[in-house]
Structures are given as structure tokens and as C-alpha cells.
Amino acid sequence: MDSDLDKLVDAVASRVRLRLAGEMRKSPCCASREECSGEGLCAARRADDVALIRDSGACRVGAAPGIGQVRGDLAAAIDHTLLKPDATREDLKKLCDEAKRYGFASVCVNSANVRVVKEMLRGSPVMAVAVVGFPLGAMSTQAKAFEAREAVRMGADEIDMVINIGALKSREYAQVEEDIRAVVQASRPHPVKVILETGALSQEEKIIGCALSRAAGAAFVKTSTGFGPGGATVEDVALMRRVVGDEMGVKASGGVRSTEDAEKMMKAGATRIGASASVAIVGGKNGKASGGKY
Amino acid sequence: MDSDLDKLVDAVASRVRLRLAGEMRKSPCCASREECSGEGLCAARRADDVALIRDSGACRVGAAPGIGQVRGDLAAAIDHTLLKPDATREDLKKLCDEAKRYGFASVCVNSANVRVVKEMLRGSPVMAVAVVGFPLGAMSTQAKAFEAREAVRMGADEIDMVINIGALKSREYAQVEEDIRAVVQASRPHPVKVILETGALSQEEKIIGCALSRAAGAAFVKTSTGFGPGGATVEDVALMRRVVGDEMGVKASGGVRSTEDAEKMMKAGATRIGASASVAIVGGKNGKASGGKY
Numbered sequence: 001m002d003s004d005l006d007k008l009v010d011a012v013a014s015r016v017r018l019r020l021a022g023e024m025r026k027s028p029c030c031a032s033r034e035e036c037s038g039e040g041l042c043a044a045r046r047a048d049d050v051a052l053i054r055d056s057g058a059c060r061v062g063a064a065p066g067i068g069q070v071r072g073d074l075a076a077a078i079d080h081t082l083l084k085p086d087a088t089r090e091d092l093k094k095l096c097d098e099a100k101r102y103g104f105a106s107v108c109v110n111s112a113n114v115r116v117v118k119e120m121l122r123g124s125p126v127m128a129v130a131v132v133g134f135p136l137g138a139m140s141t142q143a144k145a146f147e148a149r150e151a152v153r154m155g156a157d158e159i160d161m162v163i164n165i166g167a168l169k170s171r172e173y174a175q176v177e178e179d180i181r182a183v184v185q186a187s188r189p190h191p192v193k194v195i196l197e198t199g200a201l202s203q204e205e206k207i208i209g210c211a212l213s214r215a216a217g218a219a220f221v222k223t224s225t226g227f228g229p230g231g232a233t234v235e236d237v238a239l240m241r242r243v244v245g246d247e248m249g250v251k252a253s254g255g256v257r258s259t260e261d262a263e264k265m266m267k268a269g270a271t272r273i274g275a276s277a278s279v280a281i282v283g284g285k286n287g288k289a290s291g292g293k294y
Numbered sequence: 295m296d297s298d299l300d301k302l303v304d305a306v307a308s309r310v311r312l313r314l315a316g317e318m319r320k321s322p323c324c325a326s327r328e329e330c331s332g333e334g335l336c337a338a339r340r341a342d343d344v345a346l347i348r349d350s351g352a353c354r355v356g357a358a359p360g361i362g363q364v365r366g367d368l369a370a371a372i373d374h375t376l377l378k379p380d381a382t383r384e385d386l387k388k389l390c391d392e393a394k395r396y397g398f399a400s401v402c403v404n405s406a407n408v409r410v411v412k413e414m415l416r417g418s419p420v421m422a423v424a425v426v427g428f429p430l431g432a433m434s435t436q437a438k439a440f441e442a443r444e445a446v447r448m449g450a451d452e453i454d455m456v457i458n459i460g461a462l463k464s465r466e467y468a469q470v471e472e473d474i475r476a477v478v479q480a481s482r483p484h485p486v487k488v489i490l491e492t493g494a495l496s497q498e499e500k501i502i503g504c505a506l507s508r509a510a511g512a513a514f515v516k517t518s519t520g521f522g523p524g525g526a527t528v529e530d531v532a533l534m535r536r537v538v539g540d541e542m543g544v545k546a547s548g549g550v551r552s553t554e555d556a557e558k559m560m561k562a563g564a565t566r567i568g569a570s571a572s573v574a575i576v577g578g579k580n581g582k583a584s585g586g587k588y
Contacts, residue, residue, distance in 0.1 A: 085430035085456075085522075086494050088464040110432030112458055134430065136379035138404030140448065143441035150436045162379075164406055170382040200380050227521070228379075 074262050077271065079129050079160075079251070080278040081108040083226065089116065096120035102282055108160060108274060110134065111151045118155030127157035132183060135225035137162030137197065141179045145186040152187055159183060160193040160222060160251075160274075163213070168205055173212060180216035191219030193251055193272075196240075198223045199230025206236065210243035220272065224254030231255030234268045241269025257287040368556055371565065373423055373454075373545070374572045375402040377520065383410065390414040396576055402454060402568060404428065405445045412449030421451035426477060429519035431456030431491065435473045439480040446481055453477060454487040454545075454568075456519060457507070462499055467506060474510035485513030487545055487566075490534075492517045493524025500530065504537035514566065518548025525549030528562045535563025551581040 080099045082091060092109065096117055099107045106127035107117050114130045121128060130151035133144040141164075148159045161183045167175045184192045194213040198206055213221050221240050223232040231254025240250050252265035253274025262273050262281045277287020374393045376385060386403065390411055393401045400421035401411050408424045415422060424445035427438040435458075442453045455477045461469045478486045488507040492500055507515050515534050517526040525548025534544050546559035547568025556567050556575045571581020 083430070083432070085432045085459045085491070086463050087432075087460045089460075089466075090464075091460075110430060110460075111434040111437055112432045113460070114434070134433075136377070136404060136428065138377070138379045138381075138406045139428075139441060140405040140408070140444050142444045143405055143437065146440040146444075147433060147437035150434050150440075154434065165379045166381045166385075166404075166407070169380050170384075172383075197379070 074259070074266075074273070075103045075278075075282045076105055077266065077273055078104045078262075078278045078281065079106045079108040079253075079272060079274045080104040081226075081253070081274050081276045083108070083110055083131060083134065083276075085110070087113070092117055093120060096126070098279055099126045100124045102279060104278055105272065106158065111147055111154075111156075114151050114156050115154040128155055129158040129160055130154075130156035131195075131225075132159050132161040134160070134162055134195075135197075135227035137164050137195070138166060141175075141182050144179065145182040148183045148192070149186040152190055156187075156190065158191050158193065158219075159187045160195060162195045162197065162225060163209055165197055165200055168201070168209060168212075173208065176209075177212045177216045180213055180218055184217040191249075192217075193220035193222045193249070194218045195222045195225055195253075197225055197228045198233070198236045198240075199254070200228050203239075206239060207243055210240050214244050214248060218248070220249035220251050222251035222253055222272075222274065226254045226274075226276075228254075232265060232270075234264050237265050237268040237270050257281070259284045368553070368560075368567070369397045369572075369576045370399055371560065371567055372398045372556075372572045372575065373400045373402040373547075373566060373568045374398040375520075375547070375568050375570045377402070377404055377425060377428065377570075379404070381407070386411055387414060390420070392573055393420045394418045396573060398572055399566065400452065405441055405448075405450075408445050408450050409448040422449055423452040423454055424448075424450035425489075425519075426453050426455040428454070428456055428489075429491075429521035431458050431489070432460060435469075435476050438473065439476040442477045442486070443480040446484055450481075450484065452485050452487065452513075453481045454489055454516060456489045456491065457503055459491055459494055462495070462503060462506075467502065470503075471506045471510045474507055474512055478511040485543075486511075487514035487516045487543070488512045489516045489519055489547075491519055491522045492527070492530045492534075493548070494522050497533075500533060501537055504534050508538050508542060512542070514543035514545050516545035516547055516566075516568065520548045520568075520570075522548075526559060526564075528558050531559050531562040531564050550575070553578045 080095060082095045092113055095107050104126060106129045107121065108129040108131065109117050111130045111132060114128055118128045132147045132151060133139040144161060148161065151159060164176050164179045180194055196206060196209040201209065210221050221244055223236055224230065232252035237250055237252050244250065249271045250269050251272040251274055252270040256262055256265060256273055256275045257277040257280065259281055265273060275281055280287035374389060376389045386407055389401050398420060400423045401415065402423040402425065403411050405424045405426060408422055412422045426441045426445060427433040438455060442455065445453060458470050458473045474488055490500060490503040495503065504515050515538055517530055518524065526546035531544055531546050538544065543565045544563050545566040545568055546564040550556055550559060550567055550569045551571040551574065553575055559567060569575055574581035
């Protein structure tokens with residue numbers, strides 16, 4: 001009886017995972033929760049629905065043999081991240097293997113590595129995310145847009161760009177918005193996340209950064225690069241969610257290293273988590289610090 | 295008598311400065327010391343000759359009213375650097391004003407800021423240097439080359455690119471060389487410096503990085519971004535000079551904050567210094583740390 005139930009649950013879990021993964025692949029565009037009709041990054045953005053599915057019986061959504069206590073709802077919201085410039089092929093292989101094994105939403109890498117991870121991920125529902133203008137955001141707009149276009153050409157499913165922090169601080173808001181818009185246009189139809197580097201910004205600058213991201217057509221705002229000062233905080237995530245509303249995603253990244261960290265971020269309004277300690281997060285453990293002085 | 299001598303020295307110093315600056319503008323290509331026929335970045339690369347000029351009577355080369363004890367030979371070898379992503383227009387204006395006032399070789403900025411500093415430097419011999427693929431070097435080759443081309447189009451006189459560190463560590467030497475070559479070609483006829491990020495490399499990797507930079511047609515090798523682990527060391531500068539020979543430039547950057555630091559680097563073989571504490575360096579003072587977690 002238990003064994004049959006287990007099989008049934010596994011079958012349900014497997015179908016749900018495939019369905020969610022399929023939806024992710026179908027259309028990466030951003031849909032509001034109210035108007036959602038099967039498109040959008042549901043697994044990542046509709047954490048509540050995923051929780052509902054789980055709570056309705058598929059209590060092992062995202063589980064797969066041999067993983068142990070995987071937090072399926074968390075796994076599907078995690079961009080499994082490796083941005084250290086000294087990352088080797090071997091490191092990238094490990095990253096992709098883990099993403100496939102644990103059912104992470106994506107692997108997030110530097111644009112030089114998109115092609116190779118895309119190849120490594122072939123046949124799996126895991127997406128490739130490329131960072132652009134990373135981590136300073138101080139690259140010229142044309143160069144950022146070109147980097148994004150190239151990354152998409154090489155297989156990137158999503159683009160995480162860094163906002164022009166200096167222009168934001170100089171109150172060159174039109175320039176900041178054009179910078180984002182150029183990357184959004186170059187990446188179409190793939191969604192763009194705008195990294196604000198919240199730890200370097202004042203409260204007002206965070207709010208303005210969110211508003212300009214929304215105005216420029218970005219799909220997500222994202223807290224931190226992991227290379228700058230500070231990381232994701234519950235307060236910043238809640239603020240960003242308030243400013244962008246329900247139609248956009250919010251990605252918490254930088255210093256998210258445990259299940260508890262991740263859950264706090266999701267509760268504050270995050271729909272995606274960027275982490276290198278992803279395996280520890282879904283396994284209920286604490287991961288070690290990374291980023292910074294790589 | 296003293297006053298006349300002062301006037302004469304000032305006139306000589308002024309002419310020498312103009313001449314050196316003119317040579318810098320005429321052709322930025324790399325000429326060997328032996329074969330030099332008036333082209334090349336003499337002020338920066340021929341520190342010995344500049345010292346000779348100074349020692350031969352123009353003891354105040356590079357001096358200008360009101361500066362005090364300026365080290366003219368050092369000033370002409372310094373790329374006055376501001377790469378923090380939160381740099382404002384005002385910060386860039388100060389950087390350019392200082393570069394003009396102290397006779398630095400250039401200002402070194404992120405590619406988003408090339409256009410504005412070029413405008414600020416108009417009518418002066420100070421060059422604009424743009425960093426590319428900065429600071430991780432993990433951008434796709436096409437994107438790095440595009441960023442370099444755009445920077446040159448916006449007025450960059452020199453390009454400082456970051457090597458693909460991960461590819462170097464993965465022994466993908468052909469890829470590393472092609473990455474550099476693409477930037478060199480995109481930047482022609484402007485010289486390219488290759489930042490090795492020595493603090494992240496083994497001894498062998500430093501040597502290989504120098505050799506590949508030379509093979510790919512770079513004009514300089516450069517130690518550090520200032521955002522990675524470690525900075526310029528006397529040992530690394532000496533090693534780099536040995537590997538690239540006399541025809542190429544060596545730029546010491548990262549943690550160079552005092553006259554003493556700068557002089558040690560020049561003695562070890564550096565022909566250019568990258569520093570944000572440039573004013574302190576030429577004034578015989580110690581500057582404070584910058585870079586890192588900006």
C-alpha cells in the first residue's frame with residue numbers, strides 16, 4: 001500500500017515537474033497572476049500555486065530518487081549560479097549536473113560560458129541564464145545590448161543585466177531607462193532581470209531603479225551581484241515587490257545560503273532566488289559564502 | 295639669474311611635455327626601444343629616456359604651476375583610474391581635471407563613461423582609456439570585441455581588457471588567444487593592454503598569459519583589475535617584463551598607492567602605473583585603498 005502510494009506520488013511529481021518545466025520552456029514572457037493562461041515562468045513566479053499543488057497531495061513535487069529531503073518548490077525557483085571568473089569547464093559541468101539533478105530553474109553564468117552550459121543542459125528543462133554588463137553595470141549601453149543579443153544567440157533563455165549605477169546616482173534617469181530598454185529589446189522575447197545592486201543604493205535610488213526597470217519593460221528586478229557591497233535583505237525584497245507590483249518577478253540574490261534565508265526571501269515577495277549554495281538550500285543545510293574577492 | 299633659469303627650465307619642461315604628449319597622440323603603436331623612431335608611447339614606455347631628459351637639465355619635466363613636488367616622470371606614466379560602478383559625473387570631472395593638472399598619461403574609466411570623459415578632456419593631451427570585459431573577463435569574445443570597438447568609436451585611445459581567466463585555467467589556450475586577438479583587431483590602431491589578474495593565477499598561468507598576450511598582438515600586459523584577489527607585486531612585474539621582453543609595455547595596477555610603490559614597480563620593469571591614488575603618488579604621499587567592494 002505504502003509502496004503503491006509512493007509510486008503514485010512519484011508519478012504525479014514527475015508529471016507536475018514535466019508540466020512546469022514545459023511551461024517554462026513554452027514562453028518565458030511575464031504574465032500577471034490574474035491573467036495567467038498557462039504561459040510564463042510559473043514554477044518560479046507562482047510560488048503560491050506550486051505550494052498549493054504540493055499541499056494538495058503532490059507533497060514531493062520536485063523530488064527525485066536519491067536526493068533526500070529536497071524542497072521542490074524552492075528548487076524550481078532557484079537560479080543555480082556560478083559567476084566566479086576563474087570557473088573552469090569542470091566547475092560548469094558540476095553546476096549543470098546539479099541543476100538537472102535537483103530540478104533548479106536554471107544555471108546562471110557569465111556570457112562567455114553560455115554556449116558550453118547550453119550544450120551541457122541539452123535535453124533537460126533547466127534554463128541557461130547569462131549575466132550582462134556584470135558585475136559593474138558600467139559598460140556602454142550598446143555593448144550591454146550586444147552582449148545580451150550574443151548571449152541569446154548562444155542559447156541564453158534569460159538575461160540578468162546590471163543597472164548603470166553611476167548614471168542612477170547622477171540622476172541621469174533617462175539614460176538608466178534607455179540602458180535597460182536596449183537590453184530588453186536585444187533580448188526579446190527572453191525576459192530580462194535588472195540587478196539594482198541594492199547594497200550600493202539609497203532607499204530612493206532602489207525605488208527609482210525598480211520604477212525605471214518596470215518602465216523599460218524588464219521582467220524582474222534583482223537585488224545584488226554578489227560582487228558588490230551587501231546582498232539580498234528581506235526589507236529590500238519587500239520594498240522591490242511593493243514598487244514593481246505583482247506583474248513582475250523579484251529575484252533575491254547575494255548571500256542567500258540556507259533554506260531559512262530562501263524561505264524568508266520568498267515570504268517577503270521574491271519569486272526567484274539566485275544562489276551558489278543551491279544544493280545546501282534545497283537540502284536544508286547552510287552553504288558557504290562565495291562571490292566577492294572570488 | 296635664478297628667475298631666468300627658472301623661466302628657461304619651465305620653457306624646456308613645457309616643450310618636452312608637449313612633444314611627448316604629441317608623440318603619444320601621433321601613434322599609439324608599440325615600438326621597440328632599439329628601433330624607436332619617434333613613434334610609440336614614449337612618455338609611458340621609455341621611462342629611462344624621460345629620466346635622462348630630466349637628468350640632463352629639464353629637472354622639472356611635467357611640472358606645472360602650483361603643484362609642488364610633482365614627479366613628472368611618474369605622472370606621465372600614470373593611468374589615473376576611476377572604475378567604481380557608482381562613479382558620478384562629478385567624480386569623472388574631478389578625475390579629468392586632476393589628469394590635466396598633473397600631466398597624467400590618461401584617465402582610465404568604464405566603457406559607459408568614455409564619451410563623457412573624452413569630452414571633458416578635449417584640448418588636452420591626456421588620453422582616455424576604456425576597460426573592456428571588466429573586471430571578470432568572462433564576457434563572450436564577440437561582446438568584448440564589440441565593447442572595445444564601441445569604446446574606440448566613442449573616443450578611447452587605449453583599451454584595457456581582462457583575459458578569460460576561466461579559459462586560461464581550463465587550458466583552453468587557443469580560446470584565450472583568440473579572445474585577446476579579437477579585441478586587438480577591434481581596437482586597431484589603438485593599443486590593447488591585457489589584464490591577467492595575476493593574484494588569481496599560478497606562476498605558470500601568469501607566464502602563459504603573457505605569452506598568449508604577446509602572440510595575440512597586445513601592446514601591454516597588466517597585473518590586476520583592483521577588484522580581484524591581490525594586486526601588483528614587484529615579483530609579478532619582473533616576471534611579466536622577462537616574459538614579454540622589451541617591445542611590450544607592462545602596467546602595474548592594483549594597490550599602487552605611494553611614490554615608493556610606483557618607483558618599485560618602475561624599477562621592476564613597469565612602464566605604466568594604474569592608480570586611483572595618482573595625486574598622492576606624484577605628491578610623494580600615501581593614498582588610501584580603493585577598488586574591491588567599491
